[in-house]
Amino acid sequence: MTTSVRGGQLARLLGQWHSLPGRHRSPDYAALAGAVRGLLTDGRLPLGVRLPAERELAEALAVSRTTVTAAYRSLRETGHLTSRRGAGSWTTLPNGHRVASSGLWTPDDDLDMIDMGVAASAAPVELVPAARAAADELPRFLGTAGYHPTGLMELRDAVAAAYTARGVPTSAEQILITSGTQQALDLVLRLSVPAGASVLVESPTYPNALAALAARRARISTHGLDAATGWDGELLLAAMRQTRPRLAYVIPEFQNPTGHLMPAALRERLVAAAHATGTELVADESFVDLPLNGEAMPPPVAVFDRHSRVVTIGGMSKAYWGGLRIGWVRASAPLVQRLAALRVGVDMASPVLEQLVAVHLLQDAPSIVAVRRAQLAARRDTLIEALREHLPEWRFFVPSGGVTLWAELDGPISSALARAAEDVGVRLAPGPRFGLDGTLERFVRLPFSLPPDDLIEAIRRIASVRHDLDRAARPAWRTPAVIT
Ligand SMILES: Cc1ncc(COP(=O)(O)O)c(C=O)c1O
Structure with missing residues (x-):
């Protein structure tokens, strides 16, 4: 079954695409194409979905049709869109990528990727x-x-x-x-x-x-x-x-x-x-x-x-x-x-x-669970230490259990950050993935289930791209965020 997304729906998903951090460096069409790639990356725009006709999207976004035409061309060139005359354009994957069960796409070929999208641990020795x-x-x-x-x-x-x-x-x-x-x-x-x-x-x-x-x-x-x-x-x-x-x-x-x-x-x-x-x-x-x-x-x-x-x-x-x-x-x-x-x-x-x-495994529950708890407690503390060192302006509640920490960022930049982090080999689950309506841009979930060295390296890489995001173009983030 083919699903399609209407111009108005895509415009809503794209949100403030024209004022995303880093945006001032690129023309409109490139910013639009980048924002669509971002939606695909964080799973908010599924694969195999028919995008609106160029004219419809141009109207919904109040931009020229040329801008949308160029953005679609750019998406086709990077393998994120496939078009057939008379039939429309569908979201696709670049070569060498596969669809994960979550519907997110993951690069096959990047062994250096640190996956902070998954809040689950490796198997116990038992x-x-x-x-x-x-x-x-x-x-x-x-x-x-x-x-x-x-x-x-x-x-x-x-x-x-x-x-x-x-x-x-x-x-x-x-x-x-x-x-x-x-x-x-x-x-x-x-x-x-x-x-x-x-x-x-x-x-x-x-x-x-x-x-x-x-x-x-x-x-x-x-x-x-x-x-x-x-x-x-x-x-x-x-x-x-x-x-x-x-x-x-x-x-x-x-x-x-x-x-x-x-x-x-x-x-x-x-x-x-x-x-x-x-x-x-x-x-x-x-x-x-x-x-x-x-x-x-x-x-x-x-x-x-x-x-x-x-x-x-x-x-x-x-x-x-x-x-x-x-x-x-x-x-x-x-x-x-x-x-x-x-x-x-x-x-x-x-x-x-x-x-x-x-x-x-359940027969050995007390010892397996005790080891897991000790491991996660140490990893949580490692993550917190790395955050305090590299991203001191982020705020968070220190959880007394579980696997996840919900960090409040220094701006509504979660999706942009996730896109930038992907480029330096860290997969992140941006805040809007945990809500319904594209809000929660001020938050990112950081699991602490990976080994300590990976956590430290992930935070180091995230901090490096965070500081590259364009502070000047950052939306006014001091207004209180609405968390629905
Ligand atoms: C709250 C919650 N429910 C359910 C699941 C799915 O767990 P399972 O692997 O047991 O299907 C997860 C996994 O992350 C979870 O965090």
């Missing part, structure tokens, strides 16, 4: 022994067809036991094993969010959750988190009461990207509000295993649930390994059955071998 032990166990399952839509019972047991240990009594029947937390969210949305239903999310939030919501064509409203202080309880509860959403999606532990931890009292009030407004509350516990300061964790959101309003999702990607693709849903047993019936139409079941590997 992974290979766990995989060997799992392979040894596989013969037990080979006499069956191997489809288990709800998951292997031993893994469901292990996950349920971990919830029970955290203070939420849980039986294996309440657990559905999924292909990662992402599939857990997608399945819950498929079941609970018909097209056009209203959904409340945090802003900023996890971009792939926004993608899953977009696929359901949900009507999204947001609760803005303060970068320094996190959720505003009164505003969050008021947003629940006003929008009465079908579903609310929150990341209570070390929120991605801000790193905030939701206090126990707000958890309790949020569950009560969800009950009062008839809202299904989805708590994404992706980072729950990763407190880094040795502090006691607040109780899981599900502890306060007396009316089956809370669906918890989680997985093994952050404390163990994303490549396992093991996640889960914790819900009532009947809801688990309905989700399992739905998942049969999606991917039937999760792979048996990976689930066995997960069982073995």
